[in-house]
Amino acid sequence: MTFFDALQTHAFLQYALLAGLLVSIPCGVVGSFVVIRRISYIAGGIAHSVLAGLGIVHYFRVVHGFEGLSPIAGAVIAALLAAVVIGWVSLHLKQREDTVIGAVWAMGMATGILFISMTPGYTTDLMSYLFGNILMVTSRDLWLIAALDVVVLVTVALFNKQLLAVCFDGEFAGLRGVHVQRFYFLLLALTALTVVLLVSVVGIILVIALLTLPAAMANLFARRLWQMMLWATAACAILTTGGLAVSYAPDLPAGAVTILLTGTAYFLTALFRRR
Amino acid sequence: MSDAITCRGLEFGYDGKPVLRNVNITIPVGDFVCVVGPNGSGKTTLLKIALGLLKPTAGSIEVLGQRPDRSRGKIGYVPQHPRLDPLFPVSAMDVVLMGRLGRTRSFGAWRSADRGQARRALDEVGLVDRAGHHFASLSGGQKQRVLIARALAGDPELLLLDEPTAGLDAHIEEGFYRLLQELNERLTIVLVSHDLGFVSGFVRSVVCVGQDVVVHPTSEITGQVIADLYGSDMRLVRHDHRCSEDGHKS
Numbered sequence: 001m002t003f004f005d006a007l008q009t010h011a012f013l014q015y016a017l018l019a020g021l022l023v024s025i026p027c028g029v030v031g032s033f034v035v036i037r038r039i040s041y042i043a044g045g046i047a048h049s050v051l052a053g054l055g056i057v058h059y060f061r062v063v064h065g066f067e068g069l070s071p072i073a074g075a076v077i078a079a080l081l082a083a084v085v086i087g088w089v090s091l092h093l094k095q096r097e098d099t100v101i102g103a104v105w106a107m108g109m110a111t112g113i114l115f116i117s118m119t120p121g122y123t124t125d126l127m128s129y130l131f132g133n134i135l136m137v138t139s140r141d142l143w144l145i146a147a148l149d150v151v152v153l154v155t156v157a158l159f160n161k162q163l164l165a166v167c168f169d170g171e172f173a174g175l176r177g178v179h180v181q182r183f184y185f186l187l188l189a190l191t192a193l194t195v196v197l198l199v200s201v202v203g204i205i206l207v208i209a210l211l212t213l214p215a216a217m218a219n220l221f222a223r224r225l226w227q228m229m230l231w232a233t234a235a236c237a238i239l240t241t242g243g244l245a246v247s248y249a250p251d252l253p254a255g256a257v258t259i260l261l262t263g264t265a266y267f268l269t270a271l272f273r274r275r
Numbered sequence: 276m277s278d279a280i281t282c283r284g285l286e287f288g289y290d291g292k293p294v295l296r297n298v299n300i301t302i303p304v305g306d307f308v309c310v311v312g313p314n315g316s317g318k319t320t321l322l323k324i325a326l327g328l329l330k331p332t333a334g335s336i337e338v339l340g341q342r343p344d345r346s347r348g349k350i351g352y353v354p355q356h357p358r359l360d361p362l363f364p365v366s367a368m369d370v371v372l373m374g375r376l377g378r379t380r381s382f383g384a385w386r387s388a389d390r391g392q393a394r395r396a397l398d399e400v401g402l403v404d405r406a407g408h409h410f411a412s413l414s415g416g417q418k419q420r421v422l423i424a425r426a427l428a429g430d431p432e433l434l435l436l437d438e439p440t441a442g443l444d445a446h447i448e449e450g451f452y453r454l455l456q457e458l459n460e461r462l463t464i465v466l467v468s469h470d471l472g473f474v475s476g477f478v479r480s481v482v483c484v485g486q487d488v489v490v491h492p493t494s495e496i497t498g499q500v501i502a503d504l505y506g507s508d509m510r511l512v513r514h515d516h517r518c519s520e521d522g523h524k525s
Binding site for chain 2: 032036157158159160161162164165168169171172173175176177178219220222223224225227228
C-alpha cells in the first residue's frame, strides 16, 4: 500500500501528517529567531533536558498509577525549567554559557534515564522519546500541539518588534527602553515550547536539526524576518511530510528519515545558493 | 540656554583602576563636540556614562537636565561599526524602525506613524530610496547613515556617536560630517573620534580626554592658533595615538 492510499484509511497516519504540519508553524517562526540569535546550542540543551520531564511522568504513570499526568506537560515543565536555569546562571553567576548548557543538557538526560530505569516494563518508550515516533501521536496530543501553536504565535505577534531588535542589537534596544533580559528569557521560553512540539515529531536527539536547518535554508533566500519565517515554515512542512511519506512503505523510522531529508536539503541549498 | 551634558567631579574606574579623574565639563545645547584622546583614555567610557550604561564611581553627570538613564529616550545613539551577521534578515527600513522603540505602543506591529517617522529619518540621511534594501547589502557608509536614521527616528534632542567613521573612506567621511553639520542645526551632537585632524573642520568644540579632560572651543582657536596648538598634537593623535601634554596648556 502506498503512503497516499494508507493516508485515506488510517487515522494514525492522518494524525501524524497533521502533527507534522502543526509543528511546522512554530518551527519556522521560532526557528528563525534561534538561527539569527545563534542559540541553537541552547535549544539542544533544552531538548535533552526534556527527557527528565518525560522520564518522571512515565515513572509516576506506571509505578504510582497517575494516569492523568501528560507526558507533554512533563516535557513543557522540564523544557521551561532548563531554559530558565541556562539563562539565569549564565546571566547572573557570570559562568560561561556553553558550560552551563552542557551541565543542564547532561543532567536532564541523566534524570530521565534514572526515572526510566526505575520504571518496570519495556523500554520502548525510551526509544520513542529519544528518536521520536510521530505515528504514536493521538488526537489528544494534536489538541495540545495546536494549543501550544497558538501560544507561540500570539506571543511572537505581540512582541515581534522587541524580539527582532534584541536579536539585532541588544545594546541599542536596551537604550530604547526595551527590557533586553526579559525578552531574552521570553525567546528562551518560546524555544523551549517549540522544542517540546518538535520532540513529538522527531524525538529529543534529532530536534536541533529540525529547529534550525529549515530556518537556515530560508535565511539563504529571505531578506526580511517575516519572509524567513514563512519559507522556514514551508520547508519544515514539506520535510516532515516528506519524511513520513518516504519512511512509510519501507517501514523506516520517520524521525530519522525526516532529519536525513532535512540535512540533505540544507547542504544542497547551501551549496547552490552561495552569496 | 540650558546644558546638554554637565559633569561635576566625575570619576570612573574599572576594577579599582582609575580611567577618568575629576572630569568637569559642560556641553551646551546646540553644540557640536568631538571627544578625542588616545586609545584607552576613556573616550568611549565617557560616552557610556552619558548613556547611563556605566555608573560613575564618584561625582555627578546630568544629561538634558536629568540622570542619564532617565533621559535615554531623548538621546539618539549611533554605535561604533556594527558587528553584523551578513545574513541577518532585515531591510534598511526594519533597522530604522527599531529607533521607534520606546516611542510607540509595546504590543503588536509598527503603526503607520512609526513608518512615516522612519521614512522621514531615512530621507534626512539621503537613503529613502534604499528603504527596502537588505541592510547587509548596503555599503559601509550607507550602513552608518542608516544607523544615524535609526537614532533620528526616536526624535532625539542629543545625538551621541561612537567612532562613527571608523573604516570609512575619506570622501565618504566628509559627506558624513556634512550630514552631521546639517543635523547640528536642530540637534546637539557629541561624537567620539580618534582622528581630530579631519573632524576639527566641522565641529564647534573639542573635548580632549587624557590625564585631564579639557574643553577647547574651536571658535577661539582658528587659523594660525589651531596650527600652533594642534599641529603637533594632531600628528601625535594620528600616528602615536597619544595627546601631547603641550596641546592642553596655554
